[in-house]
Amino acid sequence: MSVLLEVRNLTKVFVTPGQTPVRAVDDVSIEIEEGSTFGLVGESGSGKSTLARLIPRLIEPTSGEILYQRRNLLAYNEKQLREVRQEIQLVFQNPYSSLNPRMSVRQLIGEPLYIHGKAAGAALDQRVLEMMELVGLKPEHANRFPHEFSGGQRQRIGIARALILHPRLLILDEPTSALDVSVQAQVLNLLIDLQQKLGLTYLLITHDLSVVHYMCDTAALLYLGTVVEKGTLAQVFRQPQHPYTQALLHDVPSADPDQRMLENISLESDIFSARWSGTGCRFAPRCPANQVGACTTIEPPLVPVGEGHMVACHLVHPHLNP
Numbered sequence: 098m099s100v101l102l103e104v105r106n107l108t109k110v111f112v113t114p115g116q117t118p119v120r121a122v123d124d125v126s127i128e129i130e131e132g133s134t135f136g137l138v139g140e141s142g143s144g145k146s147t148l149a150r151l152i153p154r155l156i157e158p159t160s161g162e163i164l165y166q167r168r169n170l171l172a173y174n175e176k177q178l179r180e181v182r183q184e185i186q187l188v189f190q191n192p193y194s195s196l197n198p199r200m201s202v203r204q205l206i207g208e209p210l211y212i213h214g215k216a217a218g219a220a221l222d223q224r225v226l227e228m229m230e231l232v233g234l235k236p237e238h239a240n241r242f243p244h245e246f247s248g249g250q251r252q253r254i255g256i257a258r259a260l261i262l263h264p265r266l267l268i269l270d271e272p273t274s275a276l277d278v279s280v281q282a283q284v285l286n287l288l289i290d291l292q293q294k295l296g297l298t299y300l301l302i303t304h305d306l307s308v309v310h311y312m313c314d315t316a317a318l319l320y321l322g323t324v325v326e327k328g329t330l331a332q333v334f335r336q337p338q339h340p341y342t343q344a345l346l347h348d349v350p351s352a353d354p355d356q357r358m359l360e361n362i363s364l365e366s367d368i369f370s371a372r373w374s375g376t377g378c379r380f381a382p383r384c385p386a387n388q389v390g391a392c393t394t395i396e397p398p399l400v401p402v403g404e405g406h407m408v409a410c411h412l413v414h415p416h417l418n419p
């Protein structure tokens with residue numbers, strides 16, 4: 098397998114006059130293998146959507162690198178970016194607000210192809226119908242409008258729209274969190290099915306650990322903009338090393354893995370009420386473990402604990418402390 102997307106030391110600082118700059122994404126490095134599903138997990142405000150928007154350069158990073166097929170996207174000009182953005186598509190959380198209510202299903206799904214000048218007329222209609230079939234929509238839905246559909250069907254429209262340009266990488270930003278639980282499973286199964294049929298690679302963003310467990314090959318946990326643990330599904334779920342990951346997984350020991358929502362755990366207080374002073378470990382103000390001096394003075398580096406398993410915690414790497 099080859100790496101399709103690599104993000105190296107990516108950082109985005111939002112600067113608003115008169116306010117403290119927000120390091121929304123801070124020195125994040127991830128690698129996504131072609132054909133795999135990479136889960137990006139984190140609480141609200143941890144920087145997930147910012148990272149999603151940085152990858153196709155919908156917003157510009159402050160520093161770091163974005164390598165797609167080993168090519169540096171930050172060196173691309175407008176024309177090259179337009180090309181590559183056909184291969185990297187985003188699917189958003191809310192199928193209610195992300196679809197223009199005045200456009201028919203046919204127009205919504207066909208629009209990307211039309212805008213890129215790839216098809217028009219009967220050829221465009223044909224492609225739209227193919228996409229509708231692929232995502233489980235009926236041909237007679239083509240002339241209807243978003244408000245006539247349920248949440249799950251609207252998300253199918255969003256997925257068809259993202260697929261019509263033949264992307265290789267889909268960035269799915271909480272694709273099912275606005276949907277009813279029963280409908281969530283249908284959309285996730287559709288995504289699994291499409292991945293197999295089309296050889297797609299997914300970056301799946303979620304705050305729902307059960308979605309990660311169901312869908313992902315590898316995962317990274319984001320905390321206040323930084324990766325605190327990453328590894329294969331087995332490493333992260335069966336041998337969690339970071340106190341944050343452990344708390345997330347162990348807080349509901351008897352619960353079915355399918356019920357593990359970040360919202361349900363006691364750590365989920367307002368992420369910014371647990372103020373981080375700016376030095377030491379970001380998780381220290383909420384960390385349930387017995388801390389050492391370094392926890393509040395030195396930012397822990399992300400260091401391997403096994404093949405492909407990385408953890409940023411002084412307690413896991415005590416030998417690194419002075």
Ligand SMILES: Nc1ncnc2c1ncn2[C@@H]1O[C@H](COP(=O)(O)OP(=O)(O)OP(=O)(O)O)[C@@H](O)[C@H]1O
Nearest residue numbers: 111119121139140141142143144145146147148304
């Ligand atoms: N355009 C912006 N200007 C200033 N700050 C921003 C901007 N966009 C995001 N932020 C801040 O960056 C941080 C990360 O936001 P982001 O939306 O990436 O989080 P998230 O993990 O996607 O959260 P959620 O789960 O709620 O979607 C937050 O503190 C947010 O307020």
Ligand SMILES: [Mg+2]
Nearest residue numbers: 145146147270
């Ligand atoms: Mg978000």
